């Protein structure tokens with residue numbers, strides 16, 4: 001189906017927006033999407049996002065709404081919750097957060113009070129803004145006790161995490177990252193959290209599909225709460241969700257007078273605490289993304305993401321470059337240019353000119369400023385959802401090498417490399433962008 005057939009009303013009635021959709025499709029089908037937090041939403045997800053559920057106001061929760069006419073949305077939200085519970089083995093599931101940051105915000109509102117100490121990784125070490133970074137609400141309203149990676153090894157040192165936790169006694173510990181390529185040890189985090197009576201919250205936004213595929217440890221048995229986005233590698237809509245235990249193991253200690261358990265406090269924090277009406281079209285899309293994530297095909301995709309990342313690391317190392325943390329267990333490959341003259345920013349800009357879209361990123365032990373950095377963060381989910389395999393990563397590594405070698409004179413090679421990439425991509429169906437039928 002062509003875009004003209006898919007979006008006939010936009011084409012006829014709003015040619016400006018239609019034209020921009022065309023341009024975005026062109027961009028996404030002629031460049032290598034290697035932003036680690038992106039993938040391609042499935043057709044089912046796109047269709048559900050464009051469905052009439054976008055029309056409906058459903059403040060509240062199933063069977064307890066503040067608007068009439070929710071007999072169908074109740075069924076939909078229950079379906080999404082039940083599928084989510086089954087997919088992750090969670091006791092309680094909230095599908096209403098508008099995105100990952102509001103999901104994390106709701107957790108703060110449910111388990112800590114402004115001014116409390118929370119432990120998280122700084123953005124400069126690979127953490128997310130919402131884990132207590134100073135410019136986010138989480139760093140303004142709560143006191144971040146930071147833990148990071150060892151500058152020598154690029155790994156999280158769990159002995160150090162324990163030492164900091166025992167000294168600072170945070171009430172909440174975040175185990176989740178945006179730019180850390182290795183596995184997280186949730187069992188070790190759980191022991192530490194137990195020692196200091198802290199809530200343990202895993203944020204699996206970046207790695208949810210690896211957990212589903214069984215190639216990353218599962219945080220659900222170890223954590224009080226687990227949050228996630230439903231876009232990124234899960235290939236769902238831009239939205240978030242929160243799963244939790246029902247009972248609060250610290251109820252007596254921290255919430256002795258509350259009549260609400262952990263699950264109820266999370267629900268109340270999402271609505272009416274932070275949000276109004278849920279985005280039912282996104283919840284419909286989340287439900288269908290969860291159904292797809294239960295298939296064997298999806299699990300193969302999750303496994304292949306890691307195989308591709310490992311193949312890319314090996315090829316990059318073979319060409320003489322370094323990678324942060326010594327390698328990858330996930331979808332992430334963080335190029336480490338601390339020893340190079342060029343910076344992360346130099347390379348990410350040159351890559352973009354050549355049709356490889358990624359972002360510059362700090363690496364452990366980085367001496368350069370966050371606006372320049374010594375690293376480039378690459379992710380394999382998008383390429384894997386196109387069907388690429390290890391062999392294709394050799395080609396990608398080759399283009400990256402050519403870009404690095406020509407970084408100061410990139411215009412000399414950019415048109416050629418861009419053309420090669422566009423040609424290479426013609427061999428793949430780009431989901432939601434260039435359907436099989438055209």
Ligand SMILES: Cc1ncc(COP(=O)(O)O)c(C=O)c1O
Nearest residue numbers: 099100101128177178203205229
């Ligand atoms: C680990 C982690 N948590 C939360 C988020 C926030 O998600 P959103 O951008 O949907 O607010 C991100 C986004 O990159 C993330 O990487």
